[in-house]
Amino acid sequence: MTVGGRVDFSLVRTASRETLSKLLDGIPGNKAIVWEKELAGSFSLVGDFSYLRSHGVTQMFYLSGEHARSPSVPNIHIVFITKPHTESMDAINVYLRGLPEGSRELHLWLVPRSSLLCERRLQEHGVLGRFTAVTELPLLLFVLESDLVSMEMPGAFREWTVEGDPSAVHAAARALMLLQAVYGLIPSVHGKGTNVAALYDIMVELRREMANNEPQVPSLIDQLIILDRGVDLITPLATQLTYEGLIDLCFGIKNSVVKLPESRLAGGAESEDGVGSLMDTQGAALKPVLLSSSDPLYAGLRDANFSAIGPKLAAHAKQITKEFEERHLAKTVVEMKHFVQKLPRIQAAKQSLALHTSIAEALQEEVGTSSFGAALQHEQQLLRGGIDCDKVPPFIEESIGGKAPLNTVLRLICLQSVINNGLKPKLLEHYKRELVQTYGYHELLTLDNLTRAGLLTAQTQKSNYASMRKTLRLIVDDVNELNPKEISYVHSGYAPLSVSLARAVHSHGWRSITELLTVLPGPTLAEAQHVPRHRRSESVSSDRASSPVVLIFFLGGCTYSEVAALRFLTSKLHENGDPEYVIATTSLINSNSFLQNLSAPLQP
Template identity: 40%
Template sequence: MFDGGAKTIVWDEGLIGPVSLIAPYNLLKEHEVNQMFSLSEGSISSAASRKIIFLTRALPKMMDSIAEHVHSEEQKNHRREYQIIFVPRKTTLCETRLKNRGVYGNVKGAIHEWACDFFPLENDVISMEQPLAFKELLIDEDPTCIYSAAQGLSTLQDVFGPIGKVSCQGKAAKHVFDLLKRIKLEKGAPEKMTGIDHLVILDRSIDLLSPVATQLTYEGLIDELVGINHTKITLPSEKFNNGEDPGKKTIILNSSEELFSDIRDKNFSAVGDALRKRAKTIAAEYEARHGQTMQQMRQFVARLPQMNLIKQSLAVHTTIAEMIKEITDSFPFMDSLLVEQEFMNGIDTDKIHPFIEDQIGQQVDIIKVLRLICIQSITNSGLKQKVLDYYKKEIIHVYGFEHILSLSHLEKAGLIRVQQSARPFTVLRKTLRLVVQDGSESNPTDMSYVHSVYAPLTTRLVQHLIYKPGGWRAIQDVLNSLPGPTVTEEPFCDIQTLDSSKVVVVFFVGGCTMAEISALRFLVQQEEAPVELVVATTAIINGNSFTRNFMEVLNLK
């Protein structure tokens, strides 16, 4: 793939973050990559190297960008050698697009694949980093993510051992499973050995409420209000009073940081107490150095670097928590959260809601308005025709008719729809105990703490499957009310379990939220049966990013 001579890499912007998770910079340095450009930049003519490598996802629009770059260089009579590296794999559609744009001859024989199906975000979380997968599947009717998911799970099996049994719920989940079986037949059955005891595949369509509901865990709120991009957030540096020049400060959020690992999954209302307790502990340790013996002083000095790291971490997370608290204590946030929780409890879901009317009249962010309408529609199993028509009319009148496509996409995805005679969400709420009124946020005994009152439907299904007698067979009537087919614990391969713990992989087709991950971690910690749980997903999503994916402004120019 890489031969001698200096080279220039031209990145697809959507890959910069994911690829940074596995840090291929040593590889780039080793192969004399001397410059890097973005595909969105107009020209690469300043590059001194003659060899250009395009690192890109397999998207037709990226092929258009590559073609524009190649044609631009040809018009300037710049002689270049081109290579394309597709992540994770090339597609016939992209090759056809290159041919139609007249540049396939420039790269023929120099097209490669970097089969990186999953990117590790945490010890227990891996992601395909395809945030548009759900929208592409439902709106664009592009099944590429199904193939990518099946290939990724097959690779996971090759690396960590065979999958013992599979359960799945939803149409997309069933498609992934069927394709995974076909890949297994082509490859042949893996050798009998230890591996993954149980693979659970969940279609995002079976639970549309969790991604649009406001997350209330510490990490979930950071993602909601700031946005976590590939385990990193960016904040104004002046917030930290560290003497840096005005600008942005990048903070990495993962479990390698002890304090963040301790508070990430807590409800935000419990984070303040946790930070205060940690601050008192650190202060007491510093104070204890007075009057120590020489041996005790040596032990203190040995611990000092770790204590300083915790102190710095404490300062960072105190600042972040204060920033979040300013927002969560505000009337707009509290009022909106109250309406959300009323909808979850089935209160005022069947009428035009005055709060949503006011929000539209005040022209607040359209994403916030659409999220509330989606929550009302989902919790009411659809809206009455007159209610839905009223909301659509008001949005088009206030925000502009160009949002008509966005509303159409939300309807097609099932986030807003006309109410039918059946009311499945009411049944689900009672049968699966999705809403818990008497739960504790500071000392939770139920996973509903991640939304204060609401337990994600997806994680409740995992709880019933793994820990409840009879598994999904005991709640077959409930599963029948969910969209798509059900596969219940179908044997996949023969495996040997050498220890008492079981390895369960929960794969979300269409993305999952930080709150759902926290709920699954909580579930494993609370239950007595030893289970090692890994979350795999097409992407990490939050209410804003999930809703924004369906936004498409109609352009009549």
């Protein structure tokens, strides 16, 4: 994926595998795994079933909140793998009721760390004693692509904003230590946002804890930029218009896999075999599709603007047709053989093309609806500063009046609040009343959550969005979506604030934007970690032949549009003098999942 490619996160996967193997091999004989569904998905990024089988795992079950059906669970050691949540412990308790006591060893592995609270919960249920061991399985980072790792902790942002619980910050610090254990100490650390200082303090603490035992690895990453999501709340509320971003927005990508309704995949349905189809909640058949850069077509499409997808697919189709037509030109046996050798690749490319054509069609259907277009238009108006943020815009009034989906309305209201640095108290009250009257009183908690998260607040200071927009060149009116020149192509006009900030910091440090820093929330971090001379890599020393590597850590999630923007910058590193960016995040988010996560799970 990356052009520089000096830092390849596959080493993280190797490290995770080693950790997992060690634990698995610590339990002799065959074992069955019982795990949470979402974890099972994340684990597929560490090792597939054949890998698990080679370490003695013969069967796997989901922890579904039901009793174990005894006959189906074989008489071997059982390993429970869950997140350290009390709900999971309750599910385990229920599961254990279906399992006769004794005769088998039970193990519990908590990902990514052990928790006293969970152990106490098991104790309350009276089942803690049945476990041979409760162990910590420190899988902190899951590798999504060679330049992108995620902690797969979607709840992180909600936890520290709404619930005030900073556990995820500690986990993030541990994840960063893990990255530094593999890629060496990062000499320069910058950051902005509420939790950034705490995060760095924990990193220092963890380093102190290692005392003289730090791994002796040369530093490969030159700079770490930590961005708290709270610094840039605009980007997650904006509509991401890259191909991958839209797939995530419309269908939801989990662990690099998107589950598409089979009806939507008429052409490409038979292309992927060996993957069983599932049913979604409505009973429509869902088909999992792996989205990864190992498919060259997808590698070329994922970060492109959606309007460029059509031409790209067409060009690709032409290319395949041309290659396929070469069979007529093959006259001699040697030429024929040459062609036959290429055939499997052409077939695969064809299938992939069919798949992505159907995905693109499905997306077009979603994007083509008038509601999508109208909301997008309103959003872009807001971002351009074309809407008076102290009034109720007609579009919002109409949307509430027509009872448009709550997330759509909330997204635009929140965006209005964020770029206006909060809403006039009267207006805020009006919105709240309207929303409660329309969508139900129970959404009051959701609104309260949004307020805590800083998304829906009363104005205390005048907005500085206009100056920020100018300083960081957030809005580019003339966007070339087919052949982008600026990162703003990812939102068709709006350049993600986070990425612009990171760029500014990398090139000039914080000094260049001191004025902005005072208006962005949270402390500003600029620290240097001393790297012993022998552990410095070539690039840290004066050799400037290869460009530096910058790790951006999104504390609280990052969008696919931000990923695309950073990859775009990396791909242009020789032209613009940008560094090579690699990305780590607590999770990948889009406007839907971001708001969904913050909503209160109350049923009327």
